[in-house]
Amino acid sequence: MTDQKRRNTCLLAAMGILAACLCASLLLGGGGYYLYRTGGLNLNEVLGFVGMGPGEVQISNLSDSTLEMVMTYIDEETGEERSGESVQLAPYDIRILPNLTPREYQIVINSNLGLPPGGECRINLRGGDTVSFVAVPEGVLVYRDGDNVSSSDEVNLLTSPVCQGE
Amino acid sequence: MEKKTRNKLLLILAVLVLLALSCSEVIVQNDTASPVRVIVAMPGESSPETTVILAGDAEIFLSDISGTYTITAVLDEAWRDNLRATRDEITLILLGNLNTIDQEEISRLTRALGKINDLLDKDLNPISCSGEVNDEVSGNVTIGIHLSGVGLAIRCD
Numbered sequence: 001m002t003d004q005k006r007r008n009t010c011l012l013a014a015m016g017i018l019a020a021c022l023c024a025s026l027l028l029g030g031g032g033y034y035l036y037r038t039g040g041l042n043l044n045e046v047l048g049f050v051g052m053g054p055g056e057v058q059i060s061n062l063s064d065s066t067l068e069m070v071m072t073y074i075d076e077e078t079g080e081e082r083s084g085e086s087v088q089l090a091p092y093d094i095r096i097l098p099n100l101t102p103r104e105y106q107i108v109i110n111s112n113l114g115l116p117p118g119g120e121c122r123i124n125l126r127g128g129d130t131v132s133f134v135a136v137p138e139g140v141l142v143y144r145d146g147d148n149v150s151s152s153d154e155v156n157l158l159t160s161p162v163c164q165g166e
Numbered sequence: 167m168e169k170k171t172r173n174k175l176l177l178i179l180a181v182l183v184l185l186a187l188s189c190s191e192v193i194v195q196n197d198t199a200s201p202v203r204v205i206v207a208m209p210g211e212s213s214p215e216t217t218v219i220l221a222g223d224a225e226i227f228l229s230d231i232s233g234t235y236t237i238t239a240v241l242d243e244a245w246r247d248n249l250r251a252t253r254d255e256i257t258l259i260l261l262g263n264l265n266t267i268d269q270e271e272i273s274r275l276t277r278a279l280g281k282i283n284d285l286l287d288k289d290l291n292p293i294s295c296s297g298e299v300n301d302e303v304s305g306n307v308t309i310g311i312h313l314s315g316v317g318l319a320i321r322c323d
Contacts, residue, residue, distance in 0.1 A: 056213075060279045062253040092203070092246045094279055096213035132276035136257045143276050149269045152262035 054099040055129035057107075061089035063135045067111040069095075073103055081106075089135075102127040104165060109133065109140060109157070121163035131162065192235050192297075192305035195224040198318065201242040202309050205282055205292075209233025209299065214282050218242050219309075232300035237307045238283075239320055240290045248287055252279065295322035 059069050071084035084105060087095050107121040121142060123131055130145040140157035143149070153159040190209060196202045196219040207214040208229035214236075219225050229235070252275055259272060278284065286292040299305045305322060312319040 058276070058280045062249055062256065090218050092242070092249055093218065094216050094282055094285075096215075096280060096282075098213050130276075130280070132280065134256050134276065134279065136253050136260065138257050139260050141256050141260055141272075141276075143272055145273060145276065147269075149267050149272055151267060152260060155267075155272060156260055 053127045055102050055125040055127060055131070056100060057085075057097045057105075057123075057125070057131050057133070058095070059087065059089060059097075059133040059135070060094045061091060061135050063111065063137050064091050065111050066090050067109055067135055069133070070108045070110070071097075072106045076103075100125055102129070107133075107163075109135065111135070121157055121160075122165045123162060124165045133157070189228050189230045190232055190235075190299035190301065190304070191229075192227045192237070192299060192307060193224055194219060194227065194237055194307040195309065196221060197308055197310040202318065203240050203242040203245040204309070205238040205286065205294075207236040207238075209235055214238075216282055229299070232298075234296055234298055235305055236294055236296045237320065237322065238286060238292050238294035239309050239318055240286065240292045241318065244290045245285075248285065248290060291317050293318050293320045295320045297322035 057071070061067050066088065068086065068088050070086045072081050073084050074080070075082050084100075085097050087097070089095060102125050104122060104124050107123060109121070121133075123142075123144075125131060132141075132143050132145070134141040134143075141155050142157045142160045142162050143155050144162050147154075147162070149155055154161065157163055192206070192208065194204055194206070199221050201218050201220050203216065203218050204225070205214050205216045206227050208227055210229060210231040210233060215227070217225065227235075255271070255275055259267065295307065297305045297307075308321045308323070310319050310321075311317075
């Protein structure tokens, strides 16, 4: 084969590979965008593909008063405190905050009536974690799904190790 | 670049930005004389949201994507009654009035609260309807009293 023919074959192969890459990118991008717009794909799943699955926090207000949960976190790059989520719950509301980036969160539960001062709860949310808060008139239960529990202190927001970043 | 061409490009860009920023909305109106508990599943959301809508009030729910939404409604008093047993169990655990803490029980209780749809016991007579929303079409949901005078009725437009 002459050099000219070899060059042409090489060029043709390179163009073919380039066209295939372009088609694949268009298909992936277009398909991904379509799935995202129609709800077939969500952030949770996308992060799951790259091994950075999110965690979730669930809060149930089984008290007779409205309560507010405020979540903040420290931005690792700037060191500044950032507001995450803030939710207001009427009596007997249940809220699930999915797709949370695994990191340390500061959680404050404010309530007008009934509940004792909740103080602050610093949770270390890991990928795939579900941390539940259940407010009743006597206090707030906090529980990380799968954790071992041997006493009431371990699930009471005021004394739980879950609220001390463990 | 010619002015006309530039204007066209700006217009296309503006439309694309608007499309990216657009969202779907569902308005739920409670036309009954009692508070109603609604469980809202907006397009693309993995976890339904539950909240109460007072008599005569309306709430707006938003989603950043198009698709199918589902609204389920029960009388709020019935919903509260249903959760009072769970509340009593949580109180017992918190106050340490149990000889031993049953970890499985705590796990069961918190997981049960997370599965909102499973909490809708058939005894609560939940009613629901679904509809489609997109950037241009909003969902309008009306909750009223059933024509028979007993129970709730729901309509998704």
